[in-house]
Amino acid sequence: MPPTDFTAMPCPVARSMAVLGERWAILVLREAFYGSTRFDEFERNLGIAPNILSARLKTLVAHGLLARVMPEGGARHVYQLTDKGRDFFPAYVALKAWADRWMTDDKGPLTLLQDRRTGTEIAQPTLTRADGSAITLDDVRVLPGPGAGRFLRQRFGDNEAVAAGPERGHD
Numbered sequence: 001m002p003p004t005d006f007t008a009m010p011c012p013v014a015r016s017m018a019v020l021g022e023r024w025a026i027l028v029l030r031e032a033f034y035g036s037t038r039f040d041e042f043e044r045n046l047g048i049a050p051n052i053l054s055a056r057l058k059t060l061v062a063h064g065l066l067a068r069v070m071p072e073g074g075a076r077h078v079y080q081l082t083d084k085g086r087d088f089f090p091a092y093v094a095l096k097a098w099a100d101r102w103m104t105d106d107k108g109p110l111t112l113l114q115d116r117r118t119g120t121e122i123a124q125p126t127l128t129r130a131d132g133s134a135i136t137l138d139d140v141r142v143l144p145g146p147g148a149g150r151f152l153r154q155r156f157g158d159n160e161a162v163a164a165g166p167e168r169g170h171d
Helices: 013-020 025-033 039-047 049-061 088-101 151-159
Strands: 066-069 078-081
Touching: 025 039, 025 049, 025 078, 025 088, 039 049, 049 066, 049 078, 066 088
Parallel strands: none
Antiparallel strands: 066 078
């Protein structure tokens, strides 16, 4: 069975997995968040094969998370985070917080994120209401959005089971 083509799915989360779900993609973004800009920096910091790194960088550039630019007076191009790439940072911080809690050994996290201005450690992101109180999974209700097709409108609008059809997409 061929692998699923996530790029053809209506769900934006599934489509994002076509880019971010590739091996090394999130780690390449991590290194960009941590200041890497040059190919050799990514290669050294990740310990990744050059051909794999080249493919991941091309994918991240093609999907607009990184830009390949030639600096003034520079002999080689560098990779810079775009607005789209920077917008992934909170998701990365949430993933890192989860991994630091559930995937580390007894020694604790390998890296800490610190606020440059205050010097305090960046806390795990939390979902909050306008009044500042925390929101948990049990507090959330899923509703169809403006881009929802018939299946999602029926699934989340009326809470009725609907047979799978061509408009079946998930967020």
